Amino acid sequence: MNKRVDLEQSAFWMPFTANRQFKKTPRLLARAEGMYYWTEDGRQLLDGQAGLWCVNAGHCRPKIVEAVRRQVGEMDFAPTFNMGHPIAFEFAERLAAVAPAGFSRVFFTNSGSESADTALKIALAYHRARGEGQRFRLIGRERGYHGVNFGGMAVGGIPSNRKVFGPGVAGVDHIRHTHDPARSAFSRGQPVHGADFAEELERLCAFHDPSTIAAVIVEPVAGSAGVLVPPKGYLERLREICTKHGILLIFDEVITGFGRLGQPFASHRFGVMPDLFTVAKGMTNGTVPMGAVFARDSVYEAFMQGPDGIELFHGYTYSGHPLGCAAGIATLETYEEEGLLTRGASLEKHFEDCLHALKGTRHVIDLRNIGLMGAVELEPRPSRPGARAYEAFLKCFEAGVLVRWTGDTLAFSPPLIVEKPQIERIFDTLRGAIAALA
Numbered sequence: 137m138n139k140r141v142d143l144e145q146s147a148f149w150m151p152f153t154a155n156r157q158f159k160k161t162p163r164l165l166a167r168a169e170g171m172y173y174w175t176e177d178g179r180q181l182l183d184g185q186a187g188l189w190c191v192n193a194g195h196c197r198p199k200i201v202e203a204v205r206r207q208v209g210e211m212d213f214a215p216t217f218n219m220g221h222p223i224a225f226e227f228a229e230r231l232a233a234v235a236p237a238g239f240s241r242v243f244f245t246n247s248g249s250e251s252a253d254t255a256l257k258i259a260l261a262y263h264r265a266r267g268e269g270q271r272f273r274l275i276g277r278e279r280g281y282h283g284v285n286f287g288g289m290a291v292g293g294i295p296s297n298r299k300v301f302g303p304g305v306a307g308v309d310h311i312r313h314t315h316d317p318a319r320s321a322f323s324r325g326q327p328v329h330g331a332d333f334a335e336e337l338e339r340l341c342a343f344h345d346p347s348t349i350a351a352v353i354v355e356p357v358a359g360s361a362g363v364l365v366p367p368k369g370y371l372e373r374l375r376e377i378c379t380k381h382g383i384l385l386i387f388d389e390v391i392t393g394f395g396r397l398g399q400p401f402a403s404h405r406f407g408v409m410p411d412l413f414t415v416a417k418g419m420t421n422g423t424v425p426m427g428a429v430f431a432r433d434s435v436y437e438a439f440m441q442g443p444d445g446i447e448l449f450h451g452y453t454y455s456g457h458p459l460g461c462a463a464g465i466a467t468l469e470t471y472e473e474e475g476l477l478t479r480g481a482s483l484e485k486h487f488e489d490c491l492h493a494l495k496g497t498r499h500v501i502d503l504r505n506i507g508l509m510g511a512v513e514l515e516p517r518p519s520r521p522g523a524r525a526y527e528a529f530l531k532c533f534e535a536g537v538l539v540r541w542t543g544d545t546l547a548f549s550p551p552l553i554v555e556k557p558q559i560e561r562i563f564d565t566l567r568g569a570i571a572a573l574a
């Protein structure tokens with residue numbers, strides 16, 4: 137079969153992809169194991185992006201594969217609306233056990249996008265349950281990414297993800313992003329400058345009246361917009377302002393959760409506790425689509441008042457899906473057995489050194505990192521922004537390394553089982569790729 141001809145006519149409308157370009161010159165993955173993919177034509181690829189920021193324990197881990205296999209044969213699906221199955225309760229308990237203290241409630245979704253929208257709805261309903269229904273505003277941040285559903289899109293701050301989709305959700309505003317190359321380019325870990333960007337939130341509070349604001353949502357480290365690490369003191373200040381005004385703080389931990397920053401969650405890493413936080417991706421090691429919202433006990437308790445009845449009119453057919461729960465429990469066990477939720481801490485310095493060794497390389501205008509997340513930003517070609525990073529991505533692919541490219545930034549987030557020589561190979565390959573660029 138001539139795949140190329142077939143693909144050009146393919147029914148698959150690919151997400152976040154230049155369909156015509158891709159279908160002319162496809163890159164097809166056929167198999168995966170550990171740190172590697174294999175392409176359809178049998179080439180091995182070192183996975184520098186954990187699939188899509190999700191395969192934290194590496195690919196096709198036997199325990200996870202076996203758990204899913206067993207579960208699908210035992211009970212393929214069961215509803216969680218006014219019914220239950222033990223594995224969903226068990227998974228929620230296990231998740232609460234790895235969460236920061238005080239987050240003992242877990243609402244299941246199926247993706248990061250659904251988690252973002254669920255968290256926003258919980259925030260609105262929480263205030264309403266407490267007699268503060270006037271709090272309807274939601275504050276996001278420029279360059280934030282909270283998925284593609286209407287709520288997450290509204291609070292998100294990546295212009296191309298928003299601009300053609302109409303006016304969206306009412307009552308949304310944004311604080312500015314924290315990217316500040318003039319003061320902070322080539323920072324190792326958290327930039328020293330920029331805590332002051334949090335004062336933007338005070339400005340919006342004054343502008344809108346803080347008693348109308350329900351929630352502020354941020355990624356602790358902005359991932360999709362190119363690994364923007366929070367300046368020292370910034371998240372702490374956001375927390376202070378939210379507490380002062382009775383606003384809920386939501387962390388979107390869809391990327392940072394489950395060990396990416398060398399701690400189980402970003403709130404552990406930064407010592408700043410939100411009121412709600414969202415997860416997905418690494419929750420099941422990417423094996424089965426699943427997400428969740430963690431709620432502080434006090435948020436949950438606010439709903440458990442008044443007469444008996446459904447406390448939150450929200451949920452998905454597949455909330456707590458048995459396959460997701462089976463995959464998730466096996467994933468948590470794999471993380472625990474191999475110490476993966478904190479392994480990143482022991483590799484962070486090496487990862488950082490390898491990344492920052494690219495300083496001085498032609499076209500490189502910034503390097504950013506924290507935990508096992510890193511970004512290399514290239515100077516855009518004057519007439520064609522994004523082209524240089526795309527070409528670097530292609531050259532890495534040809535050289536057997538899979539990296540993620542977004543705009544003129546290349547992003548790195550290897551599975552947390554990565555070994556030091558593999559980290560070196562990722563960045564050496566990138567150096568070669570950049571050197572060959574016009």
Ligand SMILES: Cc1ncc(COP(=O)(O)O)c(C=O)c1O
Binds near residue numbers: 281391417
């Ligand atoms: C921080 C963040 N939130 C939400 C999402 C959306 O997740 P999903 O694609 O599973 O809907 C992503 C995806 O990359 C993400 O990085």
